[in-house]
Amino acid sequence: MKNNRIVREILNTSASTTVFAVLASFIVGGVLIAVANQDVQTAVGYFFNRPGDTFAALWNAVSGAYAAMFRGAIYNYNAHDFANGISPITDTLAFATPITLAGLGLAVAFRSGLFNIGANGQIIFGAMLSGWVAIYVQAPVYVLFPLAVLAGLVGGAIWGGLVGLLKATTGANEVIVTIMFNYIAVYLLGYLLKTPVLKAPQSINPVSLPVQNDAKFPLLFGSDYRLHAGFFVMLAAVAFVWWLLNRSTIGYQFRALGHNPDASKVAGINIGMTYILVMAISGALSGLAGASQILGTERVLTTGVAASYGIDAITVALLGRSKPLGVLAAGILFGALRAGAVTMQANQNVPSEIVLVVQSLIVLFIAAPPLVRAMFRLPKVVKA
Amino acid sequence: MKLELRGITKRFGAMVANDKVSLTVQPGEIHCLLGENGAGKSTLMNVLYGLYQADEGEILLDDEVQKFAGPGEAMAAGIGMVHQHFMLIPVFTVAENVILGHEPTKFGGVLDLKQARDKVRELSNRFGFDIDPDAIVGELPVGVQQRVEIIKALISDAKVLVFDEPTAVLTPQETDELMAIMKQLRQAGHAIVFITHKLREVKEVADRITVLRLGKVVGEAKPTDTAEQLASMMVGRAVDLDVNKGAPKLGKKAFVVEGLNAWNEAGTQVLFDVSLDVHEGEILVIAGVQGNGQTELTEVILGAHARTTGKVSLDDQDLLGKSIKQILDLGLGFVPEDRTQDGLVGEFTIAENLILDRSDRKPFAKGPSIQPKVVREFAQEKLKQYDIRAQSIDSTAKQLSGGNQQKVVLARELSRDLRLLVASQPTRGLDVGSIEFVHDQIIAARDSGIPVVIVATELDEATQLGDRIAVMYRGKIVGIVPADTPRTVLGQMMAGVA
Numbered sequence: 001m002k003n004n005r006i007v008r009e010i011l012n013t014s015a016s017t018t019v020f021a022v023l024a025s026f027i028v029g030g031v032l033i034a035v036a037n038q039d040v041q042t043a044v045g046y047f048f049n050r051p052g053d054t055f056a057a058l059w060n061a062v063s064g065a066y067a068a069m070f071r072g073a074i075y076n077y078n079a080h081d082f083a084n085g086i087s088p089i090t091d092t093l094a095f096a097t098p099i100t101l102a103g104l105g106l107a108v109a110f111r112s113g114l115f116n117i118g119a120n121g122q123i124i125f126g127a128m129l130s131g132w133v134a135i136y137v138q139a140p141v142y143v144l145f146p147l148a149v150l151a152g153l154v155g156g157a158i159w160g161g162l163v164g165l166l167k168a169t170t171g172a173n174e175v176i177v178t179i180m181f182n183y184i185a186v187y188l189l190g191y192l193l194k195t196p197v198l199k200a201p202q203s204i205n206p207v208s209l210p211v212q213n214d215a216k217f218p219l220l221f222g223s224d225y226r227l228h229a230g231f232f233v234m235l236a237a238v239a240f241v242w243w244l245l246n247r248s249t250i251g252y253q254f255r256a257l258g259h260n261p262d263a264s265k266v267a268g269i270n271i272g273m274t275y276i277l278v279m280a281i282s283g284a285l286s287g288l289a290g291a292s293q294i295l296g297t298e299r300v301l302t303t304g305v306a307a308s309y310g311i312d313a314i315t316v317a318l319l320g321r322s323k324p325l326g327v328l329a330a331g332i333l334f335g336a337l338r339a340g341a342v343t344m345q346a347n348q349n350v351p352s353e354i355v356l357v358v359q360s361l362i363v364l365f366i367a368a369p370p371l372v373r374a375m376f377r378l379p380k381v382v383k384a
Numbered sequence: 385m386k387l388e389l390r391g392i393t394k395r396f397g398a399m400v401a402n403d404k405v406s407l408t409v410q411p412g413e414i415h416c417l418l419g420e421n422g423a424g425k426s427t428l429m430n431v432l433y434g435l436y437q438a439d440e441g442e443i444l445l446d447d448e449v450q451k452f453a454g455p456g457e458a459m460a461a462g463i464g465m466v467h468q469h470f471m472l473i474p475v476f477t478v479a480e481n482v483i484l485g486h487e488p489t490k491f492g493g494v495l496d497l498k499q500a501r502d503k504v505r506e507l508s509n510r511f512g513f514d515i516d517p518d519a520i521v522g523e524l525p526v527g528v529q530q531r532v533e534i535i536k537a538l539i540s541d542a543k544v545l546v547f548d549e550p551t552a553v554l555t556p557q558e559t560d561e562l563m564a565i566m567k568q569l570r571q572a573g574h575a576i577v578f579i580t581h582k583l584r585e586v587k588e589v590a591d592r593i594t595v596l597r598l599g600k601v602v603g604e605a606k607p608t609d610t611a612e613q614l615a616s617m618m619v620g621r622a623v624d625l626d627v628n629k630g631a632p633k634l635g636k637k638a639f640v641v642e643g644l645n646a647w648n649e650a651g652t653q654v655l656f657d658v659s660l661d662v663h664e665g666e667i668l669v670i671a672g673v674q675g676n677g678q679t680e681l682t683e684v685i686l687g688a689h690a691r692t693t694g695k696v697s698l699d700d701q702d703l704l705g706k707s708i709k710q711i712l713d714l715g716l717g718f719v720p721e722d723r724t725q726d727g728l729v730g731e732f733t734i735a736e737n738l739i740l741d742r743s744d745r746k747p748f749a750k751g752p753s754i755q756p757k758v759v760r761e762f763a764q765e766k767l768k769q770y771d772i773r774a775q776s777i778d779s780t781a782k783q784l785s786g787g788n789q790q791k792v793v794l795a796r797e798l799s800r801d802l803r804l805l806v807a808s809q810p811t812r813g814l815d816v817g818s819i820e821f822v823h824d825q826i827i828a829a830r831d832s833g834i835p836v837v838i839v840a841t842e843l844d845e846a847t848q849l850g851d852r853i854a855v856m857y858r859g860k861i862v863g864i865v866p867a868d869t870p871r872t873v874l875g876q877m878m879a880g881v882a
Contacts, residue, residue, distance in 0.1 A: 243753075249744040252754055255729075255732075256743075259729045259731045260731075263725065265726075266708070266727065267712075268707075268709035268713075
C-alpha cells in the first residue's frame, strides 16, 4: 500500500536529516516571527536611512521570541529563585507525557506497517473509560488508582483493537477506519457529556464531575508544578516499547509484518491476529495518554481532553523515527514547544500559533528529505 | 545490416554494469550473448535499444555511428527487440498489435487495417508462422504470441533482431520451433543477437558466442565447446553441471494428495482432481510451463489456500483445513517460488531471517522474549555451514545476492525437523555455482529420508533432480513418469499434447 511505503520511507530517514529538519523549521519560524514583528516592520520603512535599525529590530524580535520560549520551556533565568527557575522544564515534561505515550502507540503501529492515525480517538476512549472509573467507582485507593489507569489502557486498546479486527476480517484500510473512529470518539464523548452518564448533575455545561482524589496521579513537586506521576508511567512505556520491538517475540512478528506481510504469512505468522494485537497495543498506549490527561492534568472530562495530542503524536512518532528513544526525545521537544509558546506569547507578543507552524514545518522537512539534503548539502544515503 | 558495439561502458552510480563491451554481429549470423544474471546482458541491449545512454563507446550500424535517444529511433534505424515479457495488447488482434505505434492511415485519418493484415499474412507465410491476422492476441498460446512479437519487429523492417531470454516462457516444443524460426531469419540475412543463459540453446543455434561476466567481455566461445566449458567461462571457475545423486532409498508412502480441487479468490478453478504421492527418500518433480497450477498446488500444501476439496495428507495426518503454522509445525519445509517476496524480510538481518518461522519457539524464544545470543550463535553456525557470503550475520537480506538469499532460506527450512520438503523453482535466477549448491542440499535432504516435492519449469532440472516427474498442464496432472523419460515425450506432456 502506498501510504505505508511513504511512512516506511520517512522512518528510514537518517538521524542527521531529522536534526537538520528541526533546525530548518526553527530558522523558517524565526523568519516568520521577524516578518510579523511590529518593530521590524517600522524599521524596514526607513531601511535606507538607517539599515542598522532593521537588523537590530530583526535580532531583537527573533532572539527575544526564542529566548522567551527557552524561559518558558527549559529554565527561567529571570526567575527569583531556583524553584521558580526550573518550573518551565517540569511544565515541558508534563506536556511531553501524553504526547510521548500516544507517540509510542503510533510508533508500534508504524513499525508494524499499519498507518494508525487514530491516536485522537484512542486517547479520548482511554480518557473516557479512565475518567468514568475515577469519578464513579467507589474503592480504596490501592484498588481505585490502578483500576483507573488500567481502564484508560483498556479503553484505548478496545478502540484500537476494533480497527485491527476490521482490517483482519474485512480488509478495511486502517487509515480510513482510524479517521472515522476519531470522529466517532469525539462525538460520542460530546454526547455522553450531555447525558447523565458523564455530565456533572449540577452543571449546565458538558463537563463531568472532578475525578476522586484517590484516583489522581500524584503531583511530583507539589501543587505549584504540573508534573505528575504519569511521567514515570511514560518512562516505563518507553522501556516497554523498546523491549517489545527489540526483544519480544510478538514485536519481532510485528516488525516482520511491517516489512513484508507475504513472507510473514508464509512463515506461519497469523496476519489477522497480529493486526488486532498491533492495534490493541498501539491503542492501549494512546489510552494511557488519555488516562494521564484525565488523572494527571485535566482532572475533569471535557470535550477538549485530548487537546491536539492525537495529531502531535503522529509528528512525534515520525520525528522519532518510531524508535522508543527517538519518540521520547521528539515528545520532549514537542512538550517544550507547547510550554514555551505560552511564555512567548505573553512576554514577546509572538502569537503562539508560530509553534504550530514550526511543528508543521518539521513534518514537511522530514517528509521531504531530498529538500533537506539539498539545503544542507548532505550526501544521499545509498543503501546497497 | 552489420551491428557493431564499440567499447560500451554504462555506469549506475558506482556500479559498472557494462565495462568497455565490444561486439560485432554480421548479417546472417546468430550471435549469442551468454552470461549469468547480472552479467550486464540486459543493460547492454537496453543501451542498444536507446533505453539507456552509454557513458562511453558507440553503436555502429553498417559502420555508421548511431545515436539513439529512445527506442523509437532505434527501431527506425532497423533494430527490433523481442522482449522477454511481451509488449502486446491482449484484447487487440494480431494485425492491430503489429501496427501499434506506426499505424498506416488512409485519407482522413482512417486506419488502414487491410494493409496491416496483408503484411502479417505475407510475413507469416514467408516464415511459416501460421498466424491469423484477425486472431485476438490474448487468446493465442504463448509461443504464438512470441511470433507476433517477431512479426512486429519484422514489419517495421528490422534488420537487427534482439531476442532477450526468449525461451523463458516457452514449452520445450515451442523452444524448438523458435530455434527453427531464428535459423530461418538468419537465412533471410538478419543479424540476430540472442541473449540467454541456457547452454543447450546456445549450442544449437549460435554461430558465435560472446560471454559476459560482471559487465565485461571475458571472451568468445565456439558452439562446439562443451557445456562445461561454456559454463566455466560464464562463472569464472570450473563447474560440474551433472547432478550427482545415487539411487533413491525409498521408505513408506509419506505424502499423499488425492482428488484435490482448488479455486482461487476470484472463484476460478485452478486445480482439477490432482492426485500424487511421494515416498520417504524420494524426489517428485512437478514439471510444467509456469502458470499451470504449480504455484497453487504448493500454496495448498502450505495451507495458504482456502477453497479446496479433496485430500492432502502427510504421515496420515490431514493437512487441508489446518493453518500455515500448524502445517509448518507438522514438519513442512517450504522454499517459496519468489524468495524476496515470500521467503525473506528484506530489511531484516540474516540472523533475524533465519528464525522467521520459529521466532516464538525454543531455543530462540524464552517466554515472551527473544534470546538474541542464541539467535546470533545459530546464525553464525548457519553462515558457515551453508557458506552464506555476507559481511556478517547483521547484513540485511536485501544486501545479499540471489544465491546467498536462497541459501538463507534453505538454511532456515532445512534446519528444522522436516517431514516434507516443498521447494518451488529453487534455482530460479541463481548462478551456476549456487545451483550446484542448492541441488546438493536438496539431494542431501532426500537421502536423509525426507519426501521432497520440487516444482521445476526447466526440463533439465526436472530430469536431473527428479526420481519421478509429474507433469502439470492447466491445473491437471497429465501424467507421472520416470525421470528417464525422453525430453520430447515430457515436452509434449507439458504442452498438453499427450
